[in-house]
Amino acid sequence: MIKPFPEYYKLSPSVKTFSFVTIGVGLVFFIIGVLLNLHYPARIWSVLFSTNLYFTLIGLAAIFWVTSQTIGYNGWFILLKRIPEAMGSFVKWGALLMIVILALGSHSIYHWMHEGITNPASPDYDALIAGKKPFLNQGFFWIATIVYLGLWVGLIYLVRKNSLESDKAWDLANYRRSKVISMFFLVVFAVSTSTAIWHWLMSVDPHWLSTLYGWYCFISMFVGSLSTIALITIYLKENGHLKLVNDSHIHDLGKWVFAFSVAWTYLWFSQFMLIWYGNIPEETLYYRNRFESYQILYWLTFFINFVLPLLVLMTAGNKRNPNVLRFVAILLVFGHWLDYYLMVTPGAVGNAGYYDANGQAITNFGIGFMELGLPTAYLGFFVYVVFTALSKSSLVPINHPFVKESITHQT
Amino acid sequence: MAYRYLLGLFDDEVPLLDAVGKLRHDGWHIHDVLTPFPVHGLDPVLGLKETRLHTAGFVFGATGTAFALLAMTYISTVDWPNVFGGKPYFSLPAFIPIAFEVTVLFASVGMVITYYLRNRLSVFAHPEILEPRTSNDRFAIVFDLGKYNDDAGKLEEALLRMGAVEVKVREMNQRQRSHNEQSA
Numbered sequence: 276m277i278k279p280f281p282e283y284y285k286l287s288p289s290v291k292t293f294s295f296v297t298i299g300v301g302l303v304f305f306i307i308g309v310l311l312n313l314h315y316p317a318r319i320w321s322v323l324f325s326t327n328l329y330f331t332l333i334g335l336a337a338i339f340w341v342t343s344q345t346i347g348y349n350g351w352f353i354l355l356k357r358i359p360e361a362m363g364s365f366v367k368w369g370a371l372l373m374i375v376i377l378a379l380g381s382h383s384i385y386h387w388m389h390e391g392i393t394n395p396a397s398p399d400y401d402a403l404i405a406g407k408k409p410f411l412n413q414g415f416f417w418i419a420t421i422v423y424l425g426l427w428v429g430l431i432y433l434v435r436k437n438s439l440e441s442d443k444a445w446d447l448a449n450y451r452r453s454k455v456i457s458m459f460f461l462v463v464f465a466v467s468t469s470t471a472i473w474h475w476l477m478s479v480d481p482h483w484l485s486t487l488y489g490w491y492c493f494i495s496m497f498v499g500s501l502s503t504i505a506l507i508t509i510y511l512k513e514n515g516h517l518k519l520v521n522d523s524h525i526h527d528l529g530k531w532v533f534a535f536s537v538a539w540t541y542l543w544f545s546q547f548m549l550i551w552y553g554n555i556p557e558e559t560l561y562y563r564n565r566f567e568s569y570q571i572l573y574w575l576t577f578f579i580n581f582v583l584p585l586l587v588l589m590t591a592g593n594k595r596n597p598n599v600l601r602f603v604a605i606l607l608v609f610g611h612w613l614d615y616y617l618m619v620t621p622g623a624v625g626n627a628g629y630y631d632a633n634g635q636a637i638t639n640f641g642i643g644f645m646e647l648g649l650p651t652a653y654l655g656f657f658v659y660v661v662f663t664a665l666s667k668s669s670l671v672p673i674n675h676p677f678v679k680e681s682i683t684h685q686t
Numbered sequence: 687m688a689y690r691y692l693l694g695l696f697d698d699e700v701p702l703l704d705a706v707g708k709l710r711h712d713g714w715h716i717h718d719v720l721t722p723f724p725v726h727g728l729d730p731v732l733g734l735k736e737t738r739l740h741t742a743g744f745v746f747g748a749t750g751t752a753f754a755l756l757a758m759t760y761i762s763t764v765d766w767p768n769v770f771g772g773k774p775y776f777s778l779p780a781f782i783p784i785a786f787e788v789t790v791l792f793a794s795v796g797m798v799i800t801y802y803l804r805n806r807l808s809v810f811a812h813p814e815i816l817e818p819r820t821s822n823d824r825f826a827i828v829f830d831l832g833k834y835n836d837d838a839g840k841l842e843e844a845l846l847r848m849g850a851v852e853v854k855v856r857e858m859n860q861r862q863r864s865h866n867e868q869s870a
Contacts, residue, residue: 544779544782547779548779548780548782548783551779552771552773552779552780554771554772589744590740685726685727
């Protein structure tokens with residue numbers, strides 16, 4: 276039997292260079308994009324918002340993975356546990372930026388926040404939005420935003436702190452505490468992701484509603500998160516860390532990515548089919564925007580997020596092969612960013628009422644400097660935060676009661 | 687009384703795994719290994735070929751998808767066109783759930799039938815059992831004595847040295863299929 280031993284990761288110069296170069300290049304691209312689009316604030320703020328939301332939710336869903344596996348007595352993932360925990364440390368930065376972005380840009384993203392929309396005397400009066408006033412009002416929106424972000428950051432801090440404390444000594448009380456914290460986190464996560472998605476994303480198209488939208492967004496962030504975990508695991512393994520991780524761990528990560536890609540499509544299609552079948556104007560508007568103005572990008576998400584993992588990751592050999600899994604995971608991280616981008620931008624830009632020189636309404640600005648640069652900069656920022664967090668503790672939680680089960684893991 | 691087999695019985699999986707590895711390393715050809723439950727790590731040690739059952743499953747599933755889509759297209763556009771909810775005759779989104787279900791049906795039923803045929807199992811089959819206790823608490827390494835008739839003594843000695851609790855010879859009326867004949 277191999278005994279668990281602590282492994283320490285030192286922030287390598289290549290990771291630092293990668294982060295700084297991507298942040299620098301991405302920001303330059305983004306600033307060029309902003310300068311070119313100063314007349315179209317909806318475009319700028321919706322890209323900022325969807326990208327920031329995506330990377331924050333990736334960190335959040337990583338903690339969801341840790342806590343749900345803790346509750347489920349999962350043993351095999353213990354060697355990888357520190358990676359999602361480190362990803363969770365991005366949430367505090369994302370939350371901070373989220374508040375800044377919403378404080379400055381919410382007026383450009385959310386049509387329902389405009390003056391007079393709910394006032395019957397105003398020419399802009401919108402009866403449908405006025406009917407949703409008990410939910411869609413600024414007071415509730417801001418209180419809920421602060422509460423969600425505060426709860427997430429606080430609980431993630433507790434999860435990570437408790438996990439790092441276990442490195443000091445073998446202590447079963449620590450393991451029991453991790454169960455209690457996980458339960459609290461899961462209850463909060465289950466409710467708050469759905470309601471936060473209603474507040475932040477569904478209200479971008481204020482007339483539209485879909486009851487499974489919250490789960491759809493959850494699966495999307497979860498696939499992004501699992502792909503990132505797989506990518507970091509493969510990176511660390513190939514650079515001589517995580518010596519105890521074997522190809523069965525990689526195989527199981529591949530299974531998670533594969534399974535939840537299919538689950539994503541299940542909800543993607545379920546949402547579409549009911550709206551297509553019901554054919555109610557308020558509901559079909561959402562798809563009309565996307566199929567008419569964003570046709571190529573919308574189908575691209577379908578091919579990257581469903582067809583690619585389905586066909587490539589179907590065989591066991593491909594799931595075990597780090598090169599194949601890395602290829603699919605990189606595309607999936609991009610594909611689910613695109614998914615979030617397409618949840619926000621068509622609605623925000625479509626409702627903003629922009630017209631070009633010929634008086635034609637502008638519904639799609641396409642992918643430009645801004646859309647390429649901002650995710651790149653965020654990627655660098657995310658990598659820097661996560662790898663800094665990884666370097667602060669042992670990569671292996673040596674005192675976890677299930678760590679030996681993880682070492683002997685075999686599928 | 688045509689077929690004779692030598693069985694080395696173990697009472698634990700750890701010595702069994704060691705023994706299988708050592709015996710193959712020494713050049714013995716293992717006819718089969720019988721265990722009461724799936725033993726982790728046995729397949730690579732035994733040199734078991736990977737099963738092709740999942741490939742069959744994929745083919746059955748793809749057949750199901752194609753069959754369902756073609757059948758529904760034929761029924762709802764040619765054979766008996768009906769308007770449902772103002773939708774066109776050929777409404778792909780409405781076909782997807784049924785295509786999915788038929789895919790699952792074809793894949794699962796097809797794989798079960800393939801498995802039964804390949805392993806020659808059915809209600810009417812009465813296979814001879816080499817050692818009943820392998821479904822309870824014993825692990826058996828089986829050798830074909832048709833091949834190793836003169837080496838039975840050496841095999842018995844090697845098995846006992848590697849931790850076998852019992853070695854016995856069984857005479858069967860039916861030929862027992864080897865592990866690779868069953869798995870592939």
